[in-house]
Amino acid sequence: MPKVSRQIVHVDMDCFFASVEILDNPELMNLPIIVGGPSHRGVVASCSYIARAYGIRSAMPISEALSLCPTVRVLGVRHDRYREISQKVMSMLDNFSSTVQQVGLDEAYLDISSSWRSSSAILDLAGEIRDKICRETQIMCSVGIGSSKLIAKLASKKAKPRAYMGIVSGSRVPVVQDGPGIVSIPRYMDADFLRQHSIDELPGIGPATLRKLNDLGIRSIDDLNWVPHASLKTRFGENQANRILDLFNGVDDRAVVPNSAPKSISSEETFSQDLAQLSELTKSIDGCSQSVASRLYSSRTCAKTITLKVKTSQFRDIERSRTLDHRTFDAREIAKIAVDLLKPVLPEGPFRLLGVSASNLGESGQNYLQFTFGPFDGPDHVSGRPRPPISDRNDRLVSTLEEIRAKYGARALIRRHESEDPTLGDVL
Ligand SMILES: [Mg+2]
CATH class of the missing domain: 1.10.150.20 (5' to 3' exonuclease, C-terminal subdomain)
Structure with missing residues (x-):
């Protein structure tokens, strides 16, 4: 059998986080914007093309970006919203190939070499992918096609819009020029194409x-x-x-490996100013725990290990973990453990960042699910320790909460704080 050359498609959303922000707030269109807040102490996670014209780049400290363009708007990162659109994009890609590897929220490789296609048929396919994503998400993407992941990735980069400062009527203005959108590199041109790049x-x-x-x-x-x-x-x-x-030499035989389940799910928050109070930090833990729990639920997994991470004002990272004897996707239980883990490290504060992560993931199922709220059912027969109840009522409640949040957004339901009425348990 002659060896069929591989055909890899790389799909990359254009300045994804910034594009989502513009989608949700069209007034931001044509403005220099940065996503990466909430404060000016972080780094740029994503920036609009107009911002790029000023020389702003991802991973640049926000303070540096502000010095390049003092009028740039700095927006906080909204991972839940980006994930929502990302999931939409990735499920569309699944229709074009059975071998899709998602990389981060905004990129994916598709291996389309299983059936022979002419080069024009491949370009048509790439056009279909791009049109569908743009039509259904209102966000642009760029597509690169090549015989390897390396070439496909460099090709999608070539397909992107370009931003630079131009001179209009004597003054410098940001200019954004559309890119080709799709770039396909035939195998025989790999070496020439590579050589066009600086190392x-x-x-x-x-x-x-x-x-x-x-x-x-x-x-x-x-x-x-x-x-x-x-x-x-x-x-x-x-x-x-x-x-x-x-x-x-352009040698890259890495396969497109369909994604396996994640090893951990985490959420973190960088504070606009350092926090030291337990009450303030608990609020952040609640938010992070809810985000982790919702993602556990939507991926139909439960976690056995909960980790709290904090970064001190001196940039020292502290991590504390606890492994449970059961798996959970309950936000309240995750938050409670994170608060317990935080208490002993409070004297190390103030903190500039806090994160909660869930690992040791496994399938959810009635056998795994035990819930911490509600009255205890009495001591465990074997260990004699009090055990959390296995309750259908709570199973359904947590599930229903997550279904509503998945449908109407993370803030559709806000749990009343426990201290307001401790007898109510998990109320809305
Ligand atoms: Mg991208």
Whole structure:
């Protein structure tokens, strides 16, 4: 059998978080915006193309972005909303290939090589994918096609709009130019296409690697031709040197691996100012726990281990975990454990960030589900310890709450705080 060349499609949403914010608030259209709040102490998670024209980039400190463009609007990250649209996009992609690998919220690879298609049929397919996503989410995406993940990813980048400062009537103004939207690189052009990139544009070449390559005199892909591989291996070690050689030669046989279930689900909050009070931190724990619980529920999993993470004002990370003897997706139980874990580390505060994560995930099912609220059913026959009740009523209640939140948004139902009426249990 002749070897059929692989056809990989890379779909990448255009400045995804920023596009969602513009979708939800069209007044932001044509303004420089950054997503990455809530305070000015974080980094840019996503920015609009207008912001990019000012030189703002993802992962840049927000303070630096503000110095490049003082009028830039800084918006807080709304992961739940992005996830909602991301799920919509990913389920659309499942209709185009049975081999879809989601990467983060806004990117995916599709392997479409299982059936032979002419190059124009592949372009048609990419057009269909792009049209469908744009039509159904109102958010643009770019599509790259290539014989490997590496080429497909670089191709989707080439397909994106470009932003720069132009001169209009003597003054500098941001200009955003549409990209081609779809770029397909035939296999025989892989080497030429790669050579059009500077080495820092290649995925996996970060600032540290770039510096080391420059030290060896390597500033372009072609420079690798005259540098002895032995010196590359001395500098980087055998494994990394081989990876760099493969990357520069466009050798990438990584498969598109359909996603498996996540290993953990987490939610975190960076505070606009450092917090030290238990009451304030508990509020944040409640919010994070609810977000974790909703995602556990929507992925039909339960967690056995709950981890609390805090970052002190001195940037020190502290993590504390507890493993339960049962699995849970109950926000209230997760929050209670996180608060318990927080109390002993409170003196290390104030804190600039707090996160809750759930791991040790397993399938949900009646056998796993035990709930902490409601009266205890009495001591466990074996251990003699009080045990949480297994209650159909609570099972249905937690499920119903999550169904409503999934349908009408995370804030459709806000639980009344326990202290208001402790006898009511989990009331709305
Ligand atoms: Mg993207």
